[in-house]
Amino acid sequence: MTLFTIPLRHAKAKWPRTLLLIAVLTLGLASMTGLHRVSGMIGESFEKKLISYGAxxxxxxxxxxxxxxxxxxxxxxxxxxxxxxxxxxxxxxxxxxxxxxxxxxxxxxxxxxxxxxxxxxxxxxxxxxxxxxxxxxxxxxxxxxxxxxxxxxxxxxxxxxxxxxxxxxxxxxxxxxxxxxxxxxxxxxxxxxxxxxxxxxxxxxxxxxxxxxxxxxxxxxxxxxxxxxxxxxxxxxxxxxxxxxxxxxxxxxRALAQVAETRMYAVNFAQNLAFSVSLVILVTACAMLIMSMFSAVAERRREIGLMRAVGFSRARVFAVFVSEAAGMGFLSGAAGYAAGRFLSSYVLNRLQLAENAGLDFDLLNFMAVSLAAALAAALAAILPARSASRVEPAEALIAL
Amino acid sequence: MSATPAAPCLLHALNLVKTHPGAEKPAVDHLNMHLEQGEFLSILGRSGSGKSTLLHILSSLILPDAGKVLFQGRDICAAPDNERNHLRRRDFAVVFQQHHLLPYLSALENVLLPFLRGLSPITAQEQDNARRMLEKVGLSGKENSLPGRLSGGEQQRVAIARALARGARILFADEPTGSLDSVTGTSIIQLLRDLNREGLSIIMVTHNPEFASWTSRSITMGDGRTLQG
Incomplete structure (x- = not known):
């Protein structure tokens, strides 16, 4: 048992809420990774076509x-x-x-x-x-x-x-x-x-x-x-x-600047569009996480008061909440990456945007996406966790 | 083990004042009291008399507006936040009226809560200690039960085991029998008396004069002041 047993057990005990949050984050991350890949491959495909118009x-x-x-x-x-x-x-x-x-x-x-x-x-x-x-x-x-x-x-x-x-x-x-x-x-x-x-x-x-x-x-x-x-x-x-x-x-x-710029504009357009949509999705998912964590802090005031009463420092209470969010972020990142690869392959093959687009599962990218999602979720949880760490033990315990 | 006049003073409250935000009158009003080593002190009083507020100040859960609380000669009210956290981890233990267990942790894990440090796992010795505490409060065999599966009395015993697991010097009990039936309540008081006999100093807030009569000394509070004792 470590400090992180608390967020783990809480997430397990409140599994419908946990599952819903993970599902929302996964959906967001799947859209992001899927869009990124589709836009990348469309960009490549555009460029290959544009190449045929000269050097x-x-x-x-x-x-x-x-x-x-x-x-x-x-x-x-x-x-x-x-x-x-x-x-x-x-x-x-x-x-x-x-x-x-x-x-x-x-x-x-x-x-x-x-x-x-x-x-x-x-x-x-x-x-x-x-x-x-x-x-x-x-x-x-x-x-x-x-x-x-x-x-x-x-x-x-x-x-x-x-x-x-x-x-x-x-x-x-x-x-x-x-x-x-x-x-x-x-x-x-x-x-x-x-x-x-x-x-x-x-x-x-x-x-x-x-x-x-x-x-x-x-x-x-x-x-x-x-x-x-x-x-x-x-x-x-x-x-x-x-x-x-x-x-x-x-x-x-020397680069034939006009040709290169025109070509890059077409390629970048698809990628920038995907990036913008991804950013909106990420911000929305993080906002949902923040709201959910704030509501969890309000619900768990008694628990927080108890932790403080048995001697948990503010930093430990903060760590409990941030690690819970980071854990959910990591799982969502992993599931989102896998779902994104699957969805993008389906879309690319279905719309004939690429020939035989496979899953092309990359372990390094998988880890990078999972860790980045964990980091984003942890950052999103900072404010709610800070609010949790400021709960005064007596206030929380007397109020109930 | 009852206190004797010669026993050293463990905790000393001097001229404590505390007014809750929005309240007109202070909950604790220029109050002085002390706890001797090995003493079982009960604080009696009606609802709103300020006894729980006093207990929360003494146990460092809240700070007074004025006055001092000396533990082993040091003013804990002037101590920094981390020192008071440390005090609550090692020397003080608090038991509440409602058992305040984390519902998703087993009885054993609830007892182990004060031992959690971060990434370093609980040691085997700490686990053994927690098991012994559960055994001591009569809960052997229920280590893996979740609080929802335990009766009110059993939950209070888990809370007491948790309070004692780190070898606290003083146990602060805020109406520990308040949410229990009389038979279960009596058994809890009996347990506290046994622990006191083994050397634990206890301050218990209660509104039940019968339970107060089981302690070595009582003080009665009214309007934030000591009326008797």
Missing amino acids: NILITPKKESLNISYGGYSLGDVSLDERPLFLGEAITAINRIPLRANIAVIAPKMLTAARISGGARQESSVAVVGVDFEQEIALKSYWEAAAGSLSSPGPDAPGEPVPALAGALAAEKLGLTPGQDLEINGRALRLGGVLRSTGSDDDSVIFVPLGLAQAMADKPGLASFIEVAALCSGCPIEDLVEQLSAALPGAET
Whole structure:
């Protein structure tokens, strides 16, 4: 038997009241944990969908330039020192950052100008962009084939013409059609498809495998820049940029702020809404607990008087009431966490917001939620417990 | 064991005054009294005579507006709150008219209440002591019974066992037979007399002159003052 036997036995003796309070707190905590998880998964799902609308981080070679102007007439920037962006090293470094799990797509590019023949026009200049088709298509799911197919470009096979895709405007100007054999800088290519107009720079270029573009530009193993699409629901984009900058000291990494902010607004909206609702639920549950504890103090004045009469200090009486609330909070936290996981899985699966959302029971989270609930309940019980500890023994005993 | 004039004074009340909030006249009005070591003192008086208020002041449950209560020469009214808590835990024990047991604790656990410290559990020695006290008041075999399962007399015995479990020096009994029938009441007074014979000093408030006659000394109160004794 310890001091805490008193709240335990009292809670057991008054089990309907205890059960009701635990049920109310559990409901509140289940809603909170459930909402938190659903909003988190909806946020992730939003973000995964938003990722397909382009990159939000750009990695470019570091360069120093000088703006040349004279007499108010600008001749533009002259590049003084441009460090090459080594693709292999860059990808290895990106894969090693602590927030690697948040990176969804790494899409390197090599830009070059070339001469093309084989279209309706005999020979013309064209901008060629070397890409990793798999990553590029993952990054730009808004790409659609106006003719031919997007899936046709695949890895180079020996002896086969190299696959390529043409932007809508480039195909129109050069008279290109899918399946056509082309020659770019003397290399044989076969046009797999023509992209539907996107209204972006993609319309005016020919996309070829990265290796071919590197060879044409005589820059094997290098990239002009790398586009990165990152998931930011679990961390701010600034953290990712900071880690990438540290991993790639020879390159310049920057966030495409507008894209990131728009994306984060959508993700944060769902999470903020859930947080606000959770806060209201928590405050309501705590208010109920406070009211119930105040009523318990009024009901138990005789008991408190007796405790004081047998020598309990004010601190001990306070501990009895706070520990009773904390105990109920802990149980509610445990039950609320379990119920919240179950409910969120049901909702996510039912509304098809996530694929096969399981319970994903996490012991650490379970303990954290239970302890946080115990702490919140203990804090809510401070005022009633303080009022209990101030009961004068004689007053309480004589009054009855 | 009855007190002798040579017995040392254990508790001394000097010029006590207490007026309850809202009352016109003081419940205790410039009252002086004392308790000797091993004495069984009864305080008689009609309802409203101030005898319970006096007992609550003497047992440090309430503080007087003026005056002193000296226990072993020290003024307990001037002592800090924690010292008076300690006094009620160790040296003083109070038994009330209504038995005031925690209804959800067993008889044994109710007796163990004054031993509770916090996280440290009750020791085996404390448990044995509590069992012995229950045995002493005639309740062996009822250790695990909840108060609701005990008769009024048995509940009062549990309250007395609790009062004595920590080896109190003085037992303050406020109308201990007030809510009991005469047979049960007599048995409780008999128990208190036995405990007094073993050396326990007792101050008992009662309005029953017959029970008062069983004690070693009586004082009678009226209008907050000592009328007799």
